[in-house]
Amino acid sequence: MAMATLRGDLILTLVVLVVSTFVLHPCAAHQKQPGCTFEAIYTFGDSTSDTGNLYNEPAGFANRAGRLPYGINYPTKTPTGRWTNGLVMSDLFASAFSLPSPKPYLGTDKDFKSGVNFAVAWATALDTPVLAKFNIPHWYTDSSLLVQVSWFETYIASICSNKTDCKKKLENSIFVVGDIGSIDYTSAKLRHLNSLRVAALTPLIAKTIAQGVQRLIDHGASRIIVSGSLPVGCLTSNLDFSRSNYSRAYDEFGCLKSLNSFAANHNTQLQKALEGVRAKNPEVTLLYGDAFKSYQEILHNAERYGLTKNNTLNACCGAPWKEYNYDQFSLCGIVNTTVCSEPEKYLNWDGTSLTQNGYNRVVNWILHQLTPFLKCNNAPKPIKKPISIAN
Numbered sequence: 001m002a003m004a005t006l007r008g009d010l011i012l013t014l015v016v017l018v019v020s021t022f023v024l025h026p027c028a029a030h031q032k033q034p035g036c037t038f039e040a041i042y043t044f045g046d047s048t049s050d051t052g053n054l055y056n057e058p059a060g061f062a063n064r065a066g067r068l069p070y071g072i073n074y075p076t077k078t079p080t081g082r083w084t085n086g087l088v089m090s091d092l093f094a095s096a097f098s099l100p101s102p103k104p105y106l107g108t109d110k111d112f113k114s115g116v117n118f119a120v121a122w123a124t125a126l127d128t129p130v131l132a133k134f135n136i137p138h139w140y141t142d143s144s145l146l147v148q149v150s151w152f153e154t155y156i157a158s159i160c161s162n163k164t165d166c167k168k169k170l171e172n173s174i175f176v177v178g179d180i181g182s183i184d185y186t187s188a189k190l191r192h193l194n195s196l197r198v199a200a201l202t203p204l205i206a207k208t209i210a211q212g213v214q215r216l217i218d219h220g221a222s223r224i225i226v227s228g229s230l231p232v233g234c235l236t237s238n239l240d241f242s243r244s245n246y247s248r249a250y251d252e253f254g255c256l257k258s259l260n261s262f263a264a265n266h267n268t269q270l271q272k273a274l275e276g277v278r279a280k281n282p283e284v285t286l287l288y289g290d291a292f293k294s295y296q297e298i299l300h301n302a303e304r305y306g307l308t309k310n311n312t313l314n315a316c317c318g319a320p321w322k323e324y325n326y327d328q329f330s331l332c333g334i335v336n337t338t339v340c341s342e343p344e345k346y347l348n349w350d351g352t353s354l355t356q357n358g359y360n361r362v363v364n365w366i367l368h369q370l371t372p373f374l375k376c377n378n379a380p381k382p383i384k385k386p387i388s389i390a391n
């Protein structure tokens with residue numbers, strides 16, 4: 001029950017990108033050479049970015065994503081530990097930069113020459129001991145953002161020997177800090193902390209993300225995208241968990257206004273924190289990925305994006321006997337849940353995670369916004385067509 005409820009509530013925290021001011025950064029140190037081909041991608045975050053790390057942790061239940069129907073639309077049509085039907089955001093960012101998907105750090109394949117994925121599904125932004133001070137339990141993993149950053153530091157120490165050397169190794173790399181923090185909020189809510197106490201976590205989370213980013217910079221990261229929160233009031237499990245009898249609780253697209261405001265506030269604080277990092281590191285390109293706006297844009301123009309309007313708030317994999325196709329006691333992959341026949345027409349996969357199509361739309365929109373600010377000759381072109389989903 002706790003587990004199901006947690007899943008149900010998880011929606012609360014999916015976060016994405018918002019555009020603030022961008023620091024322009026010339027592509028390379030030397031004017032002469034275009035030099036903006038990224039050699040590697042390093043990714044951090046939670047389930048929107050994990051390509052298999054949690055799968056390699058002793059997390060028990062977590063491995064719902066290690067079983068079908070998770071992965072049904074992955075190229076191999078097999079589960080990989082990704083919490084969706086196909087690819088997650090880190091795969092899609094990598095693909096947009098013409099790089100292979102970054103391998104999970106904890107996986108058995110240690111071929112990291114084009115990058116590493118440090119993201120862990122269910123990861124919190126705050127460290128377990130910090131959460132404990134708020135009497136918030138951790139769930140399936142202790143691999144918080146700063147733990148992920150420390151893995152990066154261990155890794156980087158193994159490939160370069162001093163600051164100059166590391167900077168050189170990383171100057172042609174792109175860093176993506178995906179959604180992180182939603183699990184903190186969800187866990188706090190499950191702990192029945194009142195909304196003020198949940199909101200009190202936000203400045204701490206924003207500060208922690210900024211600290212993590214600064215540590216990446218200290219090791220030589222020079223191009224970083226940090227994703228904000230999705231409009232969590234539009235996510236299926238939250239719509240179910242926080243349902244209201246009052247129509248004024250919903251916006252015209254059927255999303256819960258209060259949860260969206262919560263996410264918007266998180267994003268505002270995150271952007272302020274990033275602004276501080278930019279001020280200290282003017283030579284670094286630190287971009288905010290506005291996942292909130294991106295998701296809303298897609299939702300508000302569903303048909304233009306090839307989605308069935310009816311299904312924008314519904315889970316693809318879930319419980320057809322319930323509204324939103326979602327039952328927190330019968331989650332995707334367990335009991336008698338079903339998978340929709342056209343996942344590419346849905347944004348939401350299992351109530352809490354997006355479909356590959358949803359992630360693809362969000363990533364494309366964000367890169368379309370951010371590409372001019374990467375200032376690279378061969379900057380990623382916005383993908384016109386979504387990556388096709390294997391049938």
Ligand SMILES: *[C@@H]1O[C@H](CO)[C@@H](O)[C@H](O)[C@H]1NC(C)=O
Nearest residue numbers: 159160161162163164165166
């Ligand atoms: C840093 O490491 C590189 C590569 O090992 C080496 O060539 C260089 O001399 C080192 N620089 C310093 C200041 O130690």
Ligand SMILES: *[C@@H]1O[C@H](CO)[C@@H](O)[C@H](O)[C@H]1NC(C)=O
Nearest residue numbers: 240241242243244245246249
């Ligand atoms: C909504 O109204 C129904 C019927 O009056 C009631 O049973 C239910 O508890 C209400 N739900 C919420 C979330 O207030």
Ligand SMILES: *[C@@H]1O[C@H](CO)[C@@H](O)[C@H](O)[C@H]1NC(C)=O
Nearest residue numbers: 307308309310311312342345
């Ligand atoms: C969308 O919802 C409407 C009203 O509930 C229904 O009549 C229609 O068949 C649905 N369309 C699809 C494609 O499911």
Ligand SMILES: *[C@@H]1O[C@H](CO)[C@@H](O)[C@H](O)[C@H]1NC(C)=O
Nearest residue numbers: 319321327329330335336337
């Ligand atoms: C599927 O689950 C629902 C909800 O628990 C239940 O009402 C229904 O009887 C189940 N159907 C089958 C075939 O098990």
